[in-house]
Every structure is written in structure tokens, then in C-alpha cells.
Amino acid sequence: MQIESTRFGRVEIADDAVINFPDGLIGLPGTRYALIAQTESSVFLWLHSVDDPAVALPVANPWLFFGNYEVEVSDEDAEKLRLEGPANADILCVVRASDRLEEFTVNLRGPLVVNGPERIGRQIINETGDFSVRQPLFSETELNRVRPSAPAAPVAATGV
Amino acid sequence: MLVITRRSGERICLGDDVTITVLEISGSTVRLGIEAPSEVPVYRHEIWAAVKAENQAAANASITRLPTPTESSN
Numbered sequence: 001m002q003i004e005s006t007r008f009g010r011v012e013i014a015d016d017a018v019i020n021f022p023d024g025l026i027g028l029p030g031t032r033y034a035l036i037a038q039t040e041s042s043v044f045l046w047l048h049s050v051d052d053p054a055v056a057l058p059v060a061n062p063w064l065f066f067g068n069y070e071v072e073v074s075d076e077d078a079e080k081l082r083l084e085g086p087a088n089a090d091i092l093c094v095v096r097a098s099d100r101l102e103e104f105t106v107n108l109r110g111p112l113v114v115n116g117p118e119r120i121g122r123q124i125i126n127e128t129g130d131f132s133v134r135q136p137l138f139s140e141t142e143l144n145r146v147r148p149s150a151p152a153a154p155v156a157a158t159g160v
Numbered sequence: 161m162l163v164i165t166r167r168s169g170e171r172i173c174l175g176d177d178v179t180i181t182v183l184e185i186s187g188s189t190v191r192l193g194i195e196a197p198s199e200v201p202v203y204r205h206e207i208w209a210a211v212k213a214e215n216q217a218a219a220n221a222s223i224t225r226l227p228t229p230t231e232s233s234n
Binding site: 007008023025026027028038042044055056057058076079080094095096097098099101104105107109110123125133134 | 198201203204207208210211212213214215216217218219221223224225226227
């Protein structure tokens with residue numbers, strides 16, 4: 001299918017790349033999203049709404065930034081995700097992007113759990129640890145290694 | 161808004177499916193037991209509100225470019 005993204009223009013989404021969030025994302029419209037990558041090497045992906053062309057959130061694998069991060073998925077959440085174990089659970093965290101790298105933050109308290117094979121996603125409240133909803137993403141050392149990427153190339157739909 | 165008084169051990173029903181029990185009152189804190197069907201999400205309000213605010217802020221960012229580690233882009 002195609003979406004007319006307000007950010008990226010026309011984007012082709014493979015049908016099997018769509019992730020269903022039956023309960024939506026907290027505070028946002030729509031229940032169907034797809035992960036799109038701007039560049040193959042980007043550590044960030046966009047979780048783009050299939051239902052609303054204006055809704056897209058940057059997301060990232062939290063362990064790329066926080067090696068000691070932990071997520072606890074409750075039995076109720078696992079049941080809704082039809083997860084039988086951690087093997088099929090992909091974890092993504094919502095990134096609040098900014099013009100300034102030092103203002104990037106990530107929500108470690110409300111991660112997205114995706115059952116890859118079943119294409120079901122759910123935003124959960126992570127009850128383990130004391131993780132922040134607004135954790136600064138880049139330490140000073142990392143800031144020296146990161147620069148803004150080139151202007152968005154045509155985006156390609158990817159799976160998780 | 162409905163304002164009612166409950167004592168320890170008393171309950172509140174929300175519709176047919178949701179029951180809230182006042183388990184214990186200790187000083188300024190109250191322990192509540194919540195029974196609800198699995199399809200009814202139950203959140204602490206401040207966490208729910210914070211996650212909602214972060215989602216909306218993330219979706220509203222005017223950013224269309226995201227940073228790339230220099231190692232992998234060179």
C-alpha cells in the first residue's frame with residue numbers, strides 16, 4: 001500500500017510490514033503503523049501511522065544507547081501481544097527529536113513491544129527499574145560521534 | 161465529577177465490569193485493588209499522562225532528519 005506522508009511524501013509500505021496496535025499508542029490516533037528507515041545505517045526508525053499521514057514518531061532500539069536497559073512485559077501485555085516468550089519480542093522506544101542533539105530524549109518508561117511474526121504491537125508501561133519517560137539520549141562522548149544525517153533519501157519500507 | 165467517601169474495605173463499581181476496592185488507608189496514601197477485564201487498560205494517571213505527552217511531542221517534532229553515527233555513514 002502507499003501512504004502520502006506529510007513528512008516524506010509518497011511511501012510504499014509492504015502489507016506484511018504493517019504492525020497492528022489494537023489499543024493504539026497512548027494519546028495518538030490510529031491502530032496501524034509501519035516502520036520506515038531513512039537510511040540503511042540509521043539507528044533511528046520512523047514508526048509511521050498508516051491511518052494518519054501526519055503521524056510519525058522516531059523510535060530506536062534502546063539497547064543501542066543503554067546497555068543495561070530492562071523491560072518487564074506483564075502477563076496481561078504478553079497475552080495481548082500473543083507473545084509466548086521473549087524470543088519474538090522486539091522492543092522500541094519513542095524518541096523526542098530536536099534540532100539540538102543534546103535535547104534528544106527517549107521514553108524508557110513506555111516502550112513499544114512488537115511481536116514480529118504476528119505483527120502486533122503494544123505500548124506498555126515498564127514497571128521494572130526506575131526508567132525515565134524523558135531520558136537524555138546522547139552522552140557527551142556520543143555527541144562527538146554523531147552528526148545530522150544527509151537530507152532524507154527516498155524512504156524504504158522495512159520490517160522490524 | 162462525582163465525589164464520594166469510602167472507608168477501608170469498601171468498593172466502587174464502574175459499570176458492570178470494573179471494581180475498585182479500598183484496601184488500606186495509611187496517612188496520606190491509599191492502597192487500591194482494581195478488578196477490570198483484560199481489555200480495560202489501567203494506568204497510574206501521572207505515568208499515563210507523561211507517556212501521552214511524550215508520544216505527542218515525539219509525533220509533533222518538525223524534524224525530518226535524524227542523526228546518524230559518523231562511523232556508519234562514512
